[in-house]
Amino acid sequence: MANPGSDIDSSYERHYAERANAKVYPTEFVVRTFMAKYPGLNFRKPVAGNKILDVGFGDGRNTAFLCEAGLSVSGIEITQGIVDQTRTRLANLGHEADLRVGRNSAIPFENEAFDYILACHCCYYCDDGQTLLDNLNEYSRVLKKDGFVVASVANRASYIFDGATALPD
Numbered sequence: 001m002a003n004p005g006s007d008i009d010s011s012y013e014r015h016y017a018e019r020a021n022a023k024v025y026p027t028e029f030v031v032r033t034f035m036a037k038y039p040g041l042n043f044r045k046p047v048a049g050n051k052i053l054d055v056g057f058g059d060g061r062n063t064a065f066l067c068e069a070g071l072s073v074s075g076i077e078i079t080q081g082i083v084d085q086t087r088t089r090l091a092n093l094g095h096e097a098d099l100r101v102g103r104n105s106a107i108p109f110e111n112e113a114f115d116y117i118l119a120c121h122c123c124y125y126c127d128d129g130q131t132l133l134d135n136l137n138e139y140s141r142v143l144k145k146d147g148f149v150v151a152s153v154a155n156r157a158s159y160i161f162d163g164a165t166a167l168p169d
Contacts, residue, residue, distance in 0.1 A: 013081040016059050020085050026065035027120050033150050034069065043148065046071055050115040053142060054097075055104065056122030060086035066118070067095035074109065076102030103127060104135035112144045119151040 034046060046052060048070030057063045057075040063086065066073045075097055077083050083099045090097055102108045104125055117139050124132055139149055154160050 009078045012058075013079045013085075016082050016085055019059055020089070022059075024059050024061040024064075026062050027152075029152060030062050030065065030118065030120055030150070034066075046116055051113060051144075052116040052118060053107070053109065053114045055107075055117060055119040055139075056125070057086055057099070058082070060089045062118060062120055063097055063099075064090060064093055064095055067093075067097060071116075073097040074114070075099045076107055078103060105130045105138050107138050107142050109142050111141055113142050115144055115147050117143055117147070117149045117151075119149065121152050121154075123151045124153060 051072045054075035
């Protein structure tokens with residue numbers, strides 16, 4: 001039986017393949033979160049050697065940044081093709097990360113494996129029959145006690161919802 005998300009999987013794989021040689025930069029909120037200092041923010045900044053999972057790493061823009069920060073980086077993406085493309089990009093930059101095929105609700109790592117999870121523009125992607133709660137429960141499973149999830153979630157006014165239909169749950 002084919003993966004129910006195979007159309008979107010192949011679309012994303014083609015998208016990243018078309019950009020394989022493009023120069024990419026880390027997402028601004030990721031840089032600010034991990035590097036900036038904000039008064040009163042109760043967030044323990046990662047230090048070299050901390051383990052971080054980059055969920056939905058795409059073209060590796062944040063993955064490379066996390067490697068350069070000295071973190072022990074792992075990541076998941078929805079196809080082997082995307083994993084291979086990003087692994088090559090990282091190798092060309094002199095980085096190595098443990099990249100695997102996975103989904104928000106099915107992360108192929110052991111329980112309590114990570115000090116941090118980064119879910120940049122991806123935590124809300126759900127497969128058929130899954131909910132955001134399923135994704136968050138899976139994040140909780142692989143996150144160490146007292147770990148941090150750093151995620152971005154679009155607000156209702158975001159362009160990504162143009163033409164979308166609001167559904168219950």
